[in-house]
Amino acid sequence: MHTHTLSMENLSSDKGTINNPADIAIIVGYFIMVISVGIWSMFRTNRGTVGGYFLAGRTMTWWPVGASLFASNIGSGHFVGLAGTGAASGIAVGGFEWNALFIVLLLGWLFVPVYLTAGVITMPQYLKKRFGGTRISLYLSVISLFLYIFTKISVDMFSGAVFIQQALGWNIYVAVITLLLITALYTVTGGLAALMYTDTFQTFVIIAGAFVLTGFSFVQVGGYSALLAKYSSATPSNFSSMDPQRYNISPHCYTPRQDAFNLLRDPTTGDLPWPGVIFGIAIVGGWYWCTDQVIVQRCLAARSLTHVKAGCIMCGYLKLLPMFLMVFPGMISRILYPDEVGCVVPELCKMVCGTEVGCSNIAYPKLVVSIMPNGLRGLMLAVMLAALMSSLASIFNSSSTLFTMDIWTRIRPQATERELIIVGRVWVLCIVAISICWIPVVQAAQSGQLFDYIQSVSSYLAPPIASVFLLAVFVKRVNEMGAFWGLIGGLLMGLCRMLPEFWFGTGSCIFPSNCPYLVCGVHYLHFGIILFFCTSVLVLVVSYCTKPIEDQHLHRLVFSLRHSKEERKDLDWEQEERGRRAQREAEERIREMAQEEAKSGICHLVRRFCGGGGSEAPEQDAPEAPEKLPDISEDPVWKYTVDANALIMMTVAVFMWGYYA
Amino acid sequence: MGKLCAVTSCLLLTVSAAAAQTAQPQIERLLPQWLTGIIAVSAFLFLVFVTLLVKKAWCEKPSRKTAVESESDRENEFVVTNGNTYETNLDTIRRKSTVESARENEFENTYETTLEMTGRKSTVESTGENEFGNTYETTLEMVRSKEDPNAFDNLAFGSADDKVTSM
Numbered sequence: 069m070h071t072h073t074l075s076m077e078n079l080s081s082d083k084g085t086i087n088n089p090a091d092i093a094i095i096v097g098y099f100i101m102v103i104s105v106g107i108w109s110m111f112r113t114n115r116g117t118v119g120g121y122f123l124a125g126r127t128m129t130w131w132p133v134g135a136s137l138f139a140s141n142i143g144s145g146h147f148v149g150l151a152g153t154g155a156a157s158g159i160a161v162g163g164f165e166w167n168a169l170f171i172v173l174l175l176g177w178l179f180v181p182v183y184l185t186a187g188v189i190t191m192p193q194y195l196k197k198r199f200g201g202t203r204i205s206l207y208l209s210v211i212s213l214f215l216y217i218f219t220k221i222s223v224d225m226f227s228g229a230v231f232i233q234q235a236l237g238w239n240i241y242v243a244v245i246t247l248l249l250i251t252a253l254y255t256v257t258g259g260l261a262a263l264m265y266t267d268t269f270q271t272f273v274i275i276a277g278a279f280v281l282t283g284f285s286f287v288q289v290g291g292y293s294a295l296l297a298k299y300s301s302a303t304p305s306n307f308s309s310m311d312p313q314r315y316n317i318s319p320h321c322y323t324p325r326q327d328a329f330n331l332l333r334d335p336t337t338g339d340l341p342w343p344g345v346i347f348g349i350a351i352v353g354g355w356y357w358c359t360d361q362v363i364v365q366r367c368l369a370a371r372s373l374t375h376v377k378a379g380c381i382m383c384g385y386l387k388l389l390p391m392f393l394m395v396f397p398g399m400i401s402r403i404l405y406p407d408e409v410g411c412v413v414p415e416l417c418k419m420v421c422g423t424e425v426g427c428s429n430i431a432y433p434k435l436v437v438s439i440m441p442n443g444l445r446g447l448m449l450a451v452m453l454a455a456l457m458s459s460l461a462s463i464f465n466s467s468s469t470l471f472t473m474d475i476w477t478r479i480r481p482q483a484t485e486r487e488l489i490i491v492g493r494v495w496v497l498c499i500v501a502i503s504i505c506w507i508p509v510v511q512a513a514q515s516g517q518l519f520d521y522i523q524s525v526s527s528y529l530a531p532p533i534a535s536v537f538l539l540a541v542f543v544k545r546v547n548e549m550g551a552f553w554g555l556i557g558g559l560l561m562g563l564c565r566m567l568p569e570f571w572f573g574t575g576s577c578i579f580p581s582n583c584p585y586l587v588c589g590v591h592y593l594h595f596g597i598i599l600f601f602c603t604s605v606l607v608l609v610v611s612y613c614t615k616p617i618e619d620q621h622l623h624r625l626v627f628s629l630r631h632s633k634e635e636r637k638d639l640d641w642e643q644e645e646r647g648r649r650a651q652r653e654a655e656e657r658i659r660e661m662a663q664e665e666a667k668s669g670i671c672h673l674v675r676r677f678c679g680g681g682g683s684e685a686p687e688q689d690a691p692e693a694p695e696k697l698p699d700i701s702e703d704p705v706w707k708y709t710v711d712a713n714a715l716i717m718m719t720v721a722v723f724m725w726g727y728y729a
Numbered sequence: 730m731g732k733l734c735a736v737t738s739c740l741l742l743t744v745s746a747a748a749a750q751t752a753q754p755q756i757e758r759l760l761p762q763w764l765t766g767i768i769a770v771s772a773f774l775f776l777v778f779v780t781l782l783v784k785k786a787w788c789e790k791p792s793r794k795t796a797v798e799s800e801s802d803r804e805n806e807f808v809v810t811n812g813n814t815y816e817t818n819l820d821t822i823r824r825k826s827t828v829e830s831a832r833e834n835e836f837e838n839t840y841e842t843t844l845e846m847t848g849r850k851s852t853v854e855s856t857g858e859n860e861f862g863n864t865y866e867t868t869l870e871m872v873r874s875k876e877d878p879n880a881f882d883n884l885a886f887g888s889a890d891d892k893v894t895s896m
Binding site for chain 2: 715718719722723724725726727728729
């Protein structure tokens with residue numbers, strides 16, 4: 069009947085629109101800027117040491133820290149996912165962002181002081197020092213790498229792919245491979261310092277571009293009050309089933325929700341119930357911001373605790389923006405293009421965006437293609453690239469840190485610093501290859517489902533980790549047995565929910581999944597809360613039934629002892645000592661060999677480019693000393709300033725929550 | 730005929746307008762949005778105030794912490810009765826100790842020690858009671874008096890030993 073109303077002509081003229089000089093000039097200019105910032109930062113820090121490469125020499129001030137936290141977090145997944153979910157179900161998805169305002173303060177005030185005085189580089193290393201033994205840190209490394217590949221990398225690549233296909237019509241493989249190679253280039257050579265400075269630049273690009281688009285979309289729809297008024301009537305014109313034998317379309321599948329402008333929704337019937345939004349997202353957020361390597365590594369690179377806190381506050385303020393820059397434009401997109409973004413008939417949706425489930429994911433790319441003038445479209449593409457590259461680069465760098473410092477040093481304890489840095493770089497290339505192989509999987513997965521899968525995976529696997537870290541930092545009594553069995557028990561519980569749900573599929577409004585109520589009835593956020601508490605109880609019970617860890621092993625590893633000046637007898641001391649001895653012997657051997665080699669000019673150039681300083685450094689041991697020892701004392705004046713700022717930020721956040729509740 | 734067309738189109742228009750308006754309105758709010766925001770802020774500030782009061786009341790209790798829990802200054806000039814001051818500097822990964830020798834009754838003892846906690850106590854004693862010229866480049870310091878002044882007789886250097894004492 070109304071198949072022609074889809075205006076196929078519009079669709080084909082939209083594709084391939086970035087082909088005019090203004091757009092191309094902006095994109096090329098963007099890439100040049102990013103690469104030059106990367107090269108500049110290469111000369112600023114010494115990348116030859118482990119601390120210099122993985123932790124930027126601990127010299128970062130607050131603004132790269134804050135900007136890098138924001139840019140590492142905001143990926144193309146946010147643009148596509150937030151806008152798409154906002155178009156489909158309203159502003160509650162912004163709760164994910166606004167919850168982070170509080171969690172990021174927990175990071176800066178409670179967790180980072182402990183991580184800093186513990187003197188660790190990676191989170192599994194912290195757990196190893198805190199609990200002793202190797203199984204917990206091994207488990208955490210493996211599951212973190214798994215979660216990176218399955219949640220962060222796949223989400224960002226999928227969203228980048230959606231955007232590229234909608235806005236550019238490029239071949240997906242060419243586009244993604246080019247992007248990954250450029251990202252890998254400045255990640256591999258520059259280390260964390262290059263990442264953090266480029267992230268600062270990317271943050272500007274992201275915010276500027278997103279503001280421009282938001283301005284245009286509000287102008288197009290007629291203002292904020294027009295948004296409020298028109299959203300509830302943004303229904304598609306085709307909503308009758310094309311094949312009534314197979315399915316029927318009930319009105320609630322295509323009508324915008326009544327509570328679309330409420331952040332806090334009904335606990336039983338809402339799609340994002342308010343206990344889940346407040347507590348469930350806080351728990352998953354606790355894992356993401358306070359215990360995950362990507363985020364914590366940026367805080368550890370700061371030059372002092374005050375800078376960490378200021379950076380966290382800056383990140384918090386920036387996290388206020390995604391609601392206005394991504395969720396609202398998504399809703400505007402549905403108002404302006406209800407037949408494409410809000411399509412409901414499966415056959416029509418397949419024609420619009422290639423999947424039957426729904427096309428809300430094209431909300432943001434559709435806006436970019438349709439309402440932005442020439443030149444600014446190039447800017448928006450630069451924004452998406454900025455978001456995608458910054459997140460991917462951070463994940464690459466942190467996963468290489470995890471792999472190098474936790475897994476490789478177990479395999480080869482005698483690895484020298486130079487070898488570790490080389491391994492770190494090679495691992496980035498490996499993970500780029502894995503990401504490229506992931507593209508067909510991403511395409512095969514029905515797109516509308518991917519975000520649900522991602523959020524579910526996080527809710528089912530992250531709460532045990534968050535609970536163990538929280539208890540490790542605050543409760544001295546928790547010991548290795550408790551933590552390990554808590555992690556394993558939590559993992560099993562999460563898998564019990566996750567595997568059946570994957571098996572049955574999440575379904576859609578028209579074709580609901582037949583997952584039994586017992587398994588899938590509880591909302592995934594509520595399940596996360598339950599899992600968190602069960603894991604905590606398990607950890608505490610097992611810890612209290614077994615031997616405690618004495619205080620002498622815990623100085624500066626727990627919050628209550630973070631200022632303690634006493635000596636700590638490391639639980640992993642013997643292992644470290646063996647590793648150090650093996651490393652010293654290996655270095656001696658290398659030094660003897662190096663003196664006999666003749667250095668050619670090219671070798672020397674390559675070595676300088678890669679920042680390897682190993683063979684020239686008789687002060688191989690000294691690189692450890694000039695690194696400032698992590699000191700968590702704070703200047704009182706700055707401490708009060710920073711605390712006051714945090715209070716102000718929390719007040720603003722509470723006001724926004726109250727306004728939109 | 731034209732008028733009939735106009736009338737029917739007007740009628741159709743009003744009908745469709747009425748139909749459009751039956752699209753469900755949003756949830757009616759009891760209070761205006763800015764008011765709920767202000768209420769939330771006041772509740773939050775009240776909670777903060779209460780927390781500060783509680784913290785102050787709780788910390789007023791005899792806060793007899795053990796001697797060295799508080800953050801100390803960078804330069805400490807200590808005079809301990811038997812003239813022994815220990816400092817422990819903690820490095821995170823490497824264990825090295827380079828201790829310079831010091832003779833008895835020396836005024837300027839500068840130590841640059843970077844020790845890692847290895848489960849053994851490393852002690853550095855300074856000689857000379859009542860001396861002010863000791864500047865230690867340390868980031869973490871601790872005062873604990875342990876041993877009696879046998880230091881004058883011990884000169885042990887090197888990193889392999891349990892205790893590194895020098896004068």
